Amino acid sequence: MAPLRQKAAVVGENGTAVLTEVNVPKVGPGQVLVKVVAAAQNPSDWKMAKELKAIGAVLGLDYAGVVEEVGADVPAGLRYIGERVCGFVKGAEGPSGAFSEYLVGSAKYAVIPIPAGWSFEDAAQIGVAGLTAVLALWEGNTGLPTPLAPTTTPFPILVYGGSSAVGIYAIQFAKLAGLRVLATASSRNFDVLKDYGADEVFDYKDPEVSQKIRAATGGKLRHAVDTISEGSSGAIIAAAFGEDGGHIGQILPYSSPEENVTVKFVLGYRLLGEDFELPWPFKATPEYREHSEKIGKFLAQILALGKVKPMPKLILPKGLASVQEGFDYMTSGKVSAQKITYKIADTPGVSA
Incomplete structure (x- = not known):
């Protein structure tokens, strides 16, 4: 009691x-x-x-x-x-x-x-970071494989702000999905992110970071998660995409930096099944409540694999x-x- x-x-x-x-x-x-x-x-x-x-x-x-x-x-x-x-x-x-x-x-x-x-x-x-990482990956992007059905033909994805809590979980989930994971961070965290599954890590302070990521992916980068979503993060990601542009799952809203780049703002509060006005108005429709329940079960299934740290x-x-x-x-x-x-x-x- x-x-x-x-x-x-x-x-x-x-x-x-x-x-x-x-x-x-x-x-x-x-x-x-x-x-x-x-x-x-x-x-x-x-x-x-x-x-x-x-x-x-x-x-x-x-x-x-x-x-x-x-x-x-x-x-x-x-x-x-x-x-x-x-x-x-x-x-x-x-x-x-x-x-x-x-x-x-x-x-x-x-x-x-x-x-x-x-x-x-x-x-x-787990709550905010894990659920937001799921949203940024699979609501913010389209056509991504999942840890429950990983791809056998890896393609690149960028996690901008890899040393954030959302970033560290996004890196792990994307890696378990079979993707080639690139991330940005300060140089002191390179080894940490590689330990969590990042294949390559780039210094976000490097003025040529976009060009280096684009070169490393041969212009084939189409998917990204922006765990910072402030300052020039969107423009840096857009410049790292190839000529066809790509998709960005963002945790704070900003306008698309390029015509061929789609952005999708995701917000963990939406998963609570309630209407709210702050920090941005949201109406919890029956459809989104059902989606929210599925997201929670999906995260539980990923964690049950026993491969997330x-x-x-x-x-x-x-x-x-x-x-x-x-x-x-x-x-x-x-x-x-x-x-x-x-x-x-x-x-x-x-x-x-």
């Missing part, structure tokens, strides 16, 4: 993270109550805190934990008490977020079983009391090929 009150990191003045005590959210129809064991940080966490300034809202998207309670109207066999699950919720807006002892989330959307052999700390990073973690020492420290670390630009992670039991005043 869950307690009535819990420790949580909430939005404070000026979009800061403040550790306080709040009510444990009540589970509703189609939902589960999860006892959170570990949570992982995303750029959206501090950005939404700063932009929305919903003071008192519980922060955090990515979580891993154990199902404590199953709400009404959850299909039989979908979720069960004691199940190890991971996924994400829309934190920084209301009473339920990942940076807490307990959260309420959908039983069906943006939640999957934790893969065998993965710790809670590992699994906490979690990215390196930076576990901050005081659990939820370290969230503002994590925000400061991320906004200072120090995060590189690592996932800031919080173990809830490390929080002062919280027992395991």
